[in-house]
Amino acid sequence: MDIRVHGSGPAAPFLSAQDRFETEHDLSLPVTVRLKDDPDERTWAAHYDDYHVLNISRQAASSAMASELALHEFAHMARHEQAHPSHTQSIDEVLYLALGGKRVERRQLAHCYQIANHMKDIYADDITLSVGPGKKLLAFLESSLATAVADRPNPPSRPGLERISPSADPEITAVNAAFALALGERHDLLEADHRLYDLAHAAAMDAPGVDFEGFRQRFRELAEEPDSSTYKQVLVDATRSYVGDERMAAE
Structure with a gap:
């Protein structure tokens, strides 16, 4: 090298x-x-x-x-x-397959790219964590999530209107939290009382429209060596899950 x-x-x-x-x-x-x-x-x-x-x-x-x-x-x-599917699959092709004929917000499209990047990072860190401890990586993920997830504000006059992460987009923050937990769990880095669980719970509560547990499971259980077709379908499913039929409008 x-x-x-x-x-x-x-x-x-x-x-x-x-x-x-x-x-x-x-x-x-x-x-x-x-x-x-x-x-x-x-x-x-x-x-x-x-x-x-x-x-x-x-x-x-x-x-x-x-x-x-x-x-x-x-x-x-x-x-x-290695020409691993996670690093060769065209994200534009996935978005066309998942969202073709639908109108989607620009921010959601950006978030879909981030979801695909999370999957690439899972596969990269399968290598990273095979050659070194994950303590620093875990601390970095915790710090990043803590920055995005702010403390609860003072109780509002109308219950239910507060947001736990007021300065960050709550939907992609929830996905990011699912990624952080999934990576830690995939490599047995987390104790049951790790702070990431509390931070992730707060992020998930702030974005009830996001299938937090679904993304956590999807990231954690990515097959180590998927074929190209299987991996493409995983990305399509993740994209559709995030955007959701109720958020898309036919052109």
């Missing part, structure tokens, strides 16, 4: 992630790490015919999560090289 870091910044986190990754996996193509100036630049991987690219901000590369972020992106690269 060949890694080359471009830009000024620390190389140690990427080399550490490489060492952990290579205990059980490898990449056929070289990896170019590009350190970005923008502190808000998200960490993401790009794939080309003869190399992969890991884009990350210098701030993220200097954080306590840097090695774990790199390891996660290496896992995405491995899934891409």
